[in-house]
Amino acid sequence: MRADVVDERTEVVDALREQVRRFCEREVNARDIDAAARIPKAVLEGLGALGVFGVTLPEAYGGAGLRLEDACRLVDELARHDRSVAVSVGLHLGLGTRGLVRYGTAAQHERWLPKLASGEAIAAFSTTEPGAGSDLSSLRTVAKEDGAHLVVDGEKSYVTNGGFAGLFTVAVSTPGLGGAQRGQSLVLVEPTDPGFSVQREEHKLGLKGSSTTGLVFENARLPRERLLGEPGQGPRMLAHILSWGRTLMSAGCCGGAAYCLDKTVAHAQQRTQFGRPLAALDVVKERLALMHARHFAMEALVLATARQQDDEALAVHSLAAKVFCSEGAGWVADEAVQLHGGLGFIEETGVAMVLRDVRVTRIFEGANDVLLTHLGTAELTRRASEGRRHSVSEVEAALDDFALSLHSTHKLRVFRQPRLLHALGAATAWVMASRAATQRAHLTQHPTQLAFAKLVEQQAHAAVARASTPLTDDTLVHAALGLERTGARP
Ligand SMILES: Cc1cc2nc3c(=O)[nH]c(=O)nc-3n(C[C@H](O)[C@H](O)[C@H](O)COP(=O)(O)OP(=O)(O)OC[C@H]3O[C@@H](n4cnc5c(N)ncnc54)[C@H](O)[C@@H]3O)c2cc1C
Incomplete structure (x- = not known):
């Protein structure tokens, strides 16, 4: 992922990125990591020695004080070599440390940031529980005040x-703490805390x-100073932390897609069928162009997202980036498997692993x-207050029309219709990606990039058209009735 706006920090990141690339080529073997289901300690230590775990941490505590955009470029590089490594590092730089950096006290910074910056300690983050996944309002892990301590009980799942x-x-439920009866807060936990165990x-x-x-937390006693930020303000802090996490995760998707793309282009040039290289066949050429264009838009959207300074704008952009890049990476990896033919299905080739990852x-x-x-809701709220805009591109105007028609047809009831909001969100993600790709191509004026941006714009148009003609209620009701009657798939 090349920076499209170059400044003095870009050079620092370019140099670090080059070191990381060389280190990964030497030390990171994705197939071995996949087979052993673990990252060798030496890899994490080596990345720590390069300063990777401290890139976004403050310089005062041994970090490099770089920006989200810079971290994205490093995670992108790591994901080209190994997605497990990229996710572990990305989680540390985003969900794992962002809360501490932004909301931590000076004492909390002193205690943990130096170790986190050097990689001596790696960070994790946990909201999900067996009964609370998508619905974070239903957290059951509870922290209650007991004098100078918090006593925590509950269970968490899937902690990277x-x-x-x-x-x-x-993230824990803290009834009464900070004034809110159903409030949630964030707490900092060390592996050696009494009553705490890792499964x-x-x-x-x-x-x-x-x-x-x-x-698992069983009567785990934490000093009250382990509260991060204001008690009862968990959801507000989570919104910011998740924006960082989603942006870095999207950067990892770009790296995975870039790996697949490079491999597929090389294969299509070298493999001959019907007397010509695959890359000379019309259908293959078109698919390669679409893969390139999608990847270009993914990168553009991640860079545009990482550059947002305002919390709310970052949150909305990161929703679009997360959805667009995760779907894009899956699609590019799947196309890579297809264009490799039988070889694509063989693990040694490498693209099958990316598809799984x-x-x-x-x-x-x-x-x-x-x-x-959520993205549809944010978009509708914004469009409803701004109304139709002038001098926007055709695809933006089509999205305006769609959003405004939803609003005028359903009035405020539309906010209680998740299917419509979901459809609007899907169209919005494509249009935001198209906007980012167009801006990026206009910056460079590179003919190929301008062509990629045009291709993405065409697909964004199709996405808006698709979203504005959803399945009719009648069709869905019919299908749902079939499910009810049989109790299973008909
Ligand atoms: C490898 C891995 C690593 C993870 N790392 C972490 C981590 O570090 N920290 C952490 O806290 N969590 C982590 N998670 C958890 C992850 O964030 C959750 O799995 C995810 O948020 C979904 O929650 P769930 O699994 O409970 O799915 P559910 O909430 O049970 O949802 C299942 C499916 O139902 C659908 N669905 C649910 N609600 C809606 C809705 N309102 N509208 C439309 N569709 C809906 C979606 O298709 C969804 O995928 C990780 C998970 C995995 C697999």
């Missing part, structure tokens, strides 16, 4: 880096080298189905 983390940022590693479809564990990106950090509804 759980098996080796030195610090966990954990066994999960066996997964992909990202096998990354650590994913449950956590990126599948979860549509689920974690918020299932896409849920995030699309």
Whole structure:
């Protein structure tokens, strides 16, 4: 992922990125990591020595104080070599440490940031519970005040880096704390805290080298100073932390897609069928162009997202980036398998592993189905207050028409119709990606990039058209009745 706006920090990141690339080529073997289902300690230590774990942490505590955009470029590089490594690092830089950096006290910074910046301690983050996945309002892990302590009870699931983390940022229900009866707060937990334990590693479809564990709190006593930020303000802090997490995760999707793209182009040039290289066949050429264009738009959207300074704008952009990049990475990896033919299905080729690895990106950090509804809601709120805009591109105007027609047909009731909001969210993600791709191509004026941007714009048009003609209620009711009658798939 090349920076499209170059400044003095870009050079620092370029140099670090080059070191990371060389290190990964030497030390990171994705197939071995996949087979062993763990990342060798030497890899994490080596990345720590390069300063990767501290890139976004403050310089005062040993970090490099770089920006979200810079971290995205490093995670993109890592994902080209191994997605498990990229997810472990991305989680540390985003969900794992962002809360501490932004909301932590000076004492909390002193205690943990130096170790987190050097990689001596790796960070984890936990909201999900057995009964609370997409619905974070139903957290059951509860922290109650007991004098100078908080007593925590409950269970958490699927914690990335759980098996080796030195610090966990954990979302808990804190009834009464900070004034709110149903309030939630964030607490900082160390693996040695009494009453706290880390569960066994999960066996997964992909990202096998990354650590994913449950956590158990049984009467765990934490000093009250372990509260992160204001008590009862968990959801507000989570919104910011998740924006960072989703942006970095999207950068990882770009890296995975870039790997597939490079491999597929090389294969299509070298493999001959029907007396010509695959790359000379019309249908193959078109598919390669679409893969390139999608990847170009994914990168453009991630860079545009990472550059947002305003919290609200970052939150909305990160929803679009997360959905667009996770779907894009899955699609590019699937096309890569297809264009490799039988070879694509063979593990040694490498693209099958990416297909497995990126599948979860549509689920974690918020299932896409849920995030699309949030994105649709944000878009509708904005468009309804701004009205129709002048001098926008055709595709933006089509999205305006769609949003405004939803609003005028359903009035405020539309906000209680998740299917419509979901459809609007899907169209919005494409249009935001198209806007980012167009702006990026206009910056460089590179003919190929301008062509990619045009291709993405055409697809965004199709996405808006698709979203504005959803399945009719009649069709869905009919299908749902069939399900009810049989109790299963008819
Ligand atoms: C490998 C891995 C790593 C993870 N790492 C972490 C981590 O580090 N920290 C952490 O806290 N969590 C982590 N998770 C958990 C992850 O964020 C959740 O799995 C995810 O948020 C979905 O929650 P759920 O699994 O409970 O699915 P559910 O909430 O049970 O949803 C299942 C499906 O139902 C659909 N659905 C649900 N609600 C809606 C809705 N309102 N509208 C439309 N469709 C809906 C979606 O298709 C969704 O995928 C990880 C998960 C995995 C697999």
